[in-house]
Amino acid sequence: MADVIPIVRTKTVSIGDGNVTLGVVRREATATGALRWKKDGILMENWNNKAVILFENISSDDDGIYECYKQNQQNERIKHAFMQLIVRECPHNKWSPTDCTKDCEVCYNGGVCDTYIGTCICPSGFYGKRCVKSAGDNRFGRDGQIPCKSNNGGSCIGNLFCPPLPQGCACHAGWKGLDCRT
Incomplete structure (x- = not known):
């Protein structure tokens, strides 16, 4: 069972949208451990330990698959939260x-x-x-x-x-x- 759960599976936004968030909740309210994020399989260290990530001004580069998991669980895929951010071109x-x-x-x-x-x-x-x-x-x-x-x-x-x-x-x-x- 996943340790972190996506708030939404898919979010569709438009180029130029502001204050867009992707986030997770922990399965157990008392769960601890640092969170790690990846975008399209690449570790995004600037988002470490955050349950919610913020995009202030959406661009086409933000389109992709986002993954969040507890530190040291990167090889336990069933415990990850996966989300898709779809960025409309207009x-x-x-x-x-x-x-x-x-x-x-x-x-x-x-x-x-x-x-x-x-x-x-x-x-x-x-x-x-x-x-x-x-x-x-x-x-x-x-x-x-x-x-x-x-x-x-x-x-x-x-x-x-x-x-x-x-x-x-x-x-x-x-x-x-x-x-x-x-």
Whole structure:
């Protein structure tokens, strides 16, 4: 079981966003031991001992996979927290690189504007032009009509969904936790 747990699995931000954080919580409130961070497999010593790292001004260089673990546990991968930071190529609410002059649709319920075509990419459980339509408890997909099929009796509980970028992976609407069962 992981000793450190990511606050979020995936976070999507836009170039120029400020005060963006990635963080972890320790499994046990009394747990001690220095924390170490890596970005794309490279040790980031300036973040040592921090449970939360701060990005004051997001750039494309910040895009990547972040890993946090307790010191001396670097070889125990199952005890690490992994997070993905997705950086959209355009500023918030804009699309069409390289000039990024077109306005995005307003996306609801956690939907994210696609940087290249300007439409909303909806999270699992929502669909429609602006992600305002509910797919229901056990459905997902672009039109909200795909039923969950699993060992959970057709329920979306316990399933991690990964829509196209820039959305990133998350539990189905209404579920959270590392195993999507809370």
